[in-house]
Amino acid sequence: MDVTGWPFDHHGSRAGAGSVRRHNLALVLRQVADGEPVSRAAVAARTGLTRATVSSLADELLTTGLLTELAAARGGQGRPANPLQLNRSGPAGLGLEIGVDHVGACVVDLTGTVRATRTVPSPHRTLHPHTGLALVAGLAAEVIAGAGLTVIGATVALPGVVGPDGVLQRAPNLPHWVDVPVSPALSEMLGGPPVAVGNEADLAALAELWFGAPWLTDFLYVSGEIGVGGGIVLHGALFRGAGGRAGELGHVVVDAEGSPCSCGGRGCLEQVAGQEELLRAAGARDVDDLIARRGAEGPAAAVGVAGRALGVALAGAVNLLDVPTVVLGGLYARLGEGLREIVQCELRTRVVARPVEVVLSEPGTGGALRGAAATVVRERLRHP
Amino acid sequence: MDVTGWPFDHHGSRAGAGSVRRHNLALVLRQVADGEPVSRAAVAARTGLTRATVSSLADELLTTGLLTELAAARGGQGRPANPLQLNRSGPAGLGLEIGVDHVGACVVDLTGTVRATRTVPSPHRTLHPHTGLALVAGLAAEVIAGAGLTVIGATVALPGVVGPDGVLQRAPNLPHWVDVPVSPALSEMLGGPPVAVGNEADLAALAELWFGAPWLTDFLYVSGEIGVGGGIVLHGALFRGAGGRAGELGHVVVDAEGSPCSCGGRGCLEQVAGQEELLRAAGARDVDDLIARRGAEGPAAAVGVAGRALGVALAGAVNLLDVPTVVLGGLYARLGEGLREIVQCELRTRVVARPVEVVLSEPGTGGALRGAAATVVRERLRHP
Numbered sequence: 001m002d003v004t005g006w007p008f009d010h011h012g013s014r015a016g017a018g019s020v021r022r023h024n025l026a027l028v029l030r031q032v033a034d035g036e037p038v039s040r041a042a043v044a045a046r047t048g049l050t051r052a053t054v055s056s057l058a059d060e061l062l063t064t065g066l067l068t069e070l071a072a073a074r075g076g077q078g079r080p081a082n083p084l085q086l087n088r089s090g091p092a093g094l095g096l097e098i099g100v101d102h103v104g105a106c107v108v109d110l111t112g113t114v115r116a117t118r119t120v121p122s123p124h125r126t127l128h129p130h131t132g133l134a135l136v137a138g139l140a141a142e143v144i145a146g147a148g149l150t151v152i153g154a155t156v157a158l159p160g161v162v163g164p165d166g167v168l169q170r171a172p173n174l175p176h177w178v179d180v181p182v183s184p185a186l187s188e189m190l191g192g193p194p195v196a197v198g199n200e201a202d203l204a205a206l207a208e209l210w211f212g213a214p215w216l217t218d219f220l221y222v223s224g225e226i227g228v229g230g231g232i233v234l235h236g237a238l239f240r241g242a243g244g245r246a247g248e249l250g251h252v253v254v255d256a257e258g259s260p261c262s263c264g265g266r267g268c269l270e271q272v273a274g275q276e277e278l279l280r281a282a283g284a285r286d287v288d289d290l291i292a293r294r295g296a297e298g299p300a301a302a303v304g305v306a307g308r309a310l311g312v313a314l315a316g317a318v319n320l321l322d323v324p325t326v327v328l329g330g331l332y333a334r335l336g337e338g339l340r341e342i343v344q345c346e347l348r349t350r351v352v353a354r355p356v357e358v359v360l361s362e363p364g365t366g367g368a369l370r371g372a373a374a375t376v377v378r379e380r381l382r383h384p
Numbered sequence: 385m386d387v388t389g390w391p392f393d394h395h396g397s398r399a400g401a402g403s404v405r406r407h408n409l410a411l412v413l414r415q416v417a418d419g420e421p422v423s424r425a426a427v428a429a430r431t432g433l434t435r436a437t438v439s440s441l442a443d444e445l446l447t448t449g450l451l452t453e454l455a456a457a458r459g460g461q462g463r464p465a466n467p468l469q470l471n472r473s474g475p476a477g478l479g480l481e482i483g484v485d486h487v488g489a490c491v492v493d494l495t496g497t498v499r500a501t502r503t504v505p506s507p508h509r510t511l512h513p514h515t516g517l518a519l520v521a522g523l524a525a526e527v528i529a530g531a532g533l534t535v536i537g538a539t540v541a542l543p544g545v546v547g548p549d550g551v552l553q554r555a556p557n558l559p560h561w562v563d564v565p566v567s568p569a570l571s572e573m574l575g576g577p578p579v580a581v582g583n584e585a586d587l588a589a590l591a592e593l594w595f596g597a598p599w600l601t602d603f604l605y606v607s608g609e610i611g612v613g614g615g616i617v618l619h620g621a622l623f624r625g626a627g628g629r630a631g632e633l634g635h636v637v638v639d640a641e642g643s644p645c646s647c648g649g650r651g652c653l654e655q656v657a658g659q660e661e662l663l664r665a666a667g668a669r670d671v672d673d674l675i676a677r678r679g680a681e682g683p684a685a686a687v688g689v690a691g692r693a694l695g696v697a698l699a700g701a702v703n704l705l706d707v708p709t710v711v712l713g714g715l716y717a718r719l720g721e722g723l724r725e726i727v728q729c730e731l732r733t734r735v736v737a738r739p740v741e742v743v744l745s746e747p748g749t750g751g752a753l754r755g756a757a758a759t760v761v762r763e764r765l766r767h768p
Contacts, residue, residue: 161736161737170737172736218627230704234626241618241704241705242708243706243707244706245737246704246706247704247706248703248706248736249704251699251734252699252700253697253699253700256696263736265733265734265735266733268734309640312637313637313700315637315649316636317704319633320625320630320701321625322624322626322628322629323625323627324626324627349648350647350648350649352554352632353545354629
């Protein structure tokens, strides 16, 4: 079936034909993006488009730099019949992260592979937001230069509630960051590229979906940082709730009369299982120290307390969302099997509907920074 | 635009034309179902169908008994041009409920109006499931006779986890009800009509969506019974989570070291704010006694404890789902403004993303039983 036919006559309605062509460009691109290098003939067979249509679309995608041909492919006579693949030297995505105590920047190519990345400490609890934004813009320039690719846009991972207009509305751990227009500010500092924003746990969950185990299509991702965040993936897509701010796992209450939380509540999960409380309870200097000594009595007890609190909060979340899998990320992934087992045990007794599996995020998935960068290139691949 | 035209030629592809006609039947029916009696001309104007098509479709809907004409309408010459409305004597839906300590049955007509309803006590913790099913089947026969309408199907509201195959998989408060094939058993007892099953809180949430305040399109409905259930409505539809069993609010943990719960966990919301614990803590004989004496010291203190626990669990749920409204139903709605304020106060301090409004379910919405019955007629109206 050549879908460039109906509903347009052979002279074509320009707007309509353009829209069909764009649809078909995305269709061809998807065949190539989904796996190994693929020939035009195979694309035609899989899509039902004619060979001629595929060749014309592939030429356009080669010209715009989204696709490339294998080096050994050219050289014969006539139309090239050689495998196509995503162009690793083509348009690239910039991921930025403003954490509670760090900033990060990374560039991924069209395949989602990280081509340059850098993270540096930065105390955003005390720094003015403008200083933080300038710092991350500087880091962005560094990784863009390092990657040597053309960046077509950026997404910023933020540790709080983001609005649809690119504003960080509120981040409980960053008291100075209230209604900060992150997108317009960074776009100007970077010289104009489109800049989107996202919650860091949501973007880390997307990284898990795109670069983690292929069977993971429904899960709750837990981001263990200074804040504790949640990113919910249902049926292979990010679940945003009624208003786009779903997944605030860190402020699920695990002890109604517990310590006051930065959010204004008390006894939130973050106050028991967040990085700072965990380090304090374990008597550890920093995360590396905690990881190194996690078998010792004090640290093990602290991890036990945090793990059980995490299990309690996650049991509630799973009872509400009915997800089959929980993915532990960030600090929790680094704490490894010991923590995983504690959480798994709590879920086993506390979840009503079904068995739930707790897994550790694999190191290669890359977290919020890679997820942020990948949203940019994936958007371009969807709308070439 | 007459959508009976394209893509079929004037002789029509029978299967295709049939499918278009079914689509148009539903379209016409929706115009009538959505509000006041409406003329064929108005239906034609709203749908873009021709007057002739609308008249033909309306005739079919009159013949099948889904529509009726206003009594005063007929009598003129030629084609009738008089208002159409849903036929209140047409096909009806049967709602059934098996609660922890009661059974119920109700019949609604095509407009969703309750035409007969009855609820009687029945101790399902000790009764054999077969006895419970026979009891509800008997009650069904009674309300069907009382309503004097033709029932086209039934839905059963159940206080537990239901499978897609009409099985009650597990109800923590009903230890004998494990993997009970409710749909086939009741269908046989009732003489063959299709019988579906649903979670009682989900069906009560749908009743709230369909018969409650029209602005309610995104909310978490809390069903306060012996069990505590949750039904989540997002963007005007029931949210089912990854596996169809979302919303188990009663087993969100509010006190990690609290009392053992029937679900196998401990410190679940239900153990603190469920009907039985609330009556015990208040020293009340039954729900009527509690409602009557809710201003007195002991009962007020007990309601305070339950309300704060409810607020803690709901804050977690709202942080995860980002819903703007919580609807308190069942016993909680009867406890009224006093309980509502306590819950509202907890949510005000504990929800991160946005203000949340707590409202009481209005008595007229009808809860799980009406929601169950209404699913039957709404399904028929969608697929006439």
